[in-house]
Amino acid sequence: MRKNIAIIGAGLGGLMLARVLHWYGLDATIYEAEASPTARRQGGLLDIHAETGQRAIAAAGLYDEFLALVRPGEDAKRVMDRNGTILFDYAGDPSSSRPEVDRGALRAMLMSSLPDGVIQWGRKVAALTPLGQERHAIDFADGTVATADLLVGADGAWSKVRPLLTDVKPVYSGTCFLEIGLAADDQHHAATIATIGTGTLMAVAPGKGILAHRNADGSMSGYVALNREEEWIGAIDFTEVRAGLGVVAEQFAGWASHLVRFITDSIAEPTPRPIYALPADLRWSPRPGVTLIGDAAHLMSPFAGEGANLAMLDGAELARWIAANPDSPSSVLATYEAALFARSSTIAHQSSRNLEVFFGAAAPASVVELFKPVRRQADNS
């Protein structure tokens, strides 16, 4: 008998899993806490890597639709020091093997590839109870209950499903991000936005940085990064936004004024985003009826640019294994998880090294060294 598959979370990982299962003719239900597809802004660009994200998209039968979303040249990169001196400038490669797409557009593509009713919005998981024989009861915050023969945690950093498999919790990396943004139509900021170039600007120094991207409409979005205690940034009072941003900008004293304006004049909601990570070598023993994909399985800092790519590959791979034995999905979990551990730990180590490259003592020279091979590859292609 076909098993009842419940996926917790409609991020890129959960959506990809449901899509590839559907591609194989298998049903699943996604339970998502958010009230609707538009409940949260899905900003930002993601570069989609050939070996991970693109592989998953191809397995989902969506490669041509994906190509239509690609924004050529957005992979341009510029590295600056605190004085605004350009140390590295790469114009981007229109035929890049890591094309950039808008995260919201990618998510919309996956959502529209699913039959109506697969995603149940506003179903926040509150508790999970093993029922024996691989089954679980899912209790939702709205008081409703569902059951699953296979429960897949695609519910991100603070997964409710993960504790069924391991007690390990994410740990603060020591770096906190704060969102920044500038509007396109503000002439006052034209010079500041122009310093970005066409893709991503990384102005970095030991312990801090400004990461800014020019959006298609000419506006800017990005992050301030600071190596500070989580409590320090959490204590900044942003009720008076300008005053709060002023406190952050004090950390950039001595920086070129047009760079500091990215912070002081930002119109983005100043939401602190402390960067957490799971141990790079996290493993758990397989348990019938439950597994994890994406950040729930291997939360890492964003500096390998692989989190979303891996989440999609995990989803596609798990679907492929389930399709190989749809009447007994638990029998494939050990094989799926062994491959998951191998690919994610290599990248998680790289990501944690890159965090040091970006904001360690050798920045910004270390960041220039990191990106030199990108330009060499493009020059040789």
Ligand SMILES: Cc1cc2nc3c(=O)[nH]c(=O)nc-3n(C[C@H](O)[C@H](O)[C@H](O)COP(=O)(O)OP(=O)(O)OC[C@H]3O[C@@H](n4cnc5c(N)ncnc54)[C@H](O)[C@@H]3O)c2cc1C
């Ligand atoms: C600043 C920043 C920049 C990044 N840049 C990149 C990049 O350039 N490239 C890249 O590949 N990755 C990047 N990442 C990482 C990437 O965003 C994540 O790895 C990716 O989104 C993980 O996808 P996911 O589907 O596993 O989880 P998520 O996208 O976190 O989705 C989890 C879903 O589960 C839902 N959920 C959570 N709890 C519950 C619950 N109790 N009940 C029901 N639903 C629930 C959430 O609402 C959410 O919709 C970046 C991350 C950050 C923080």
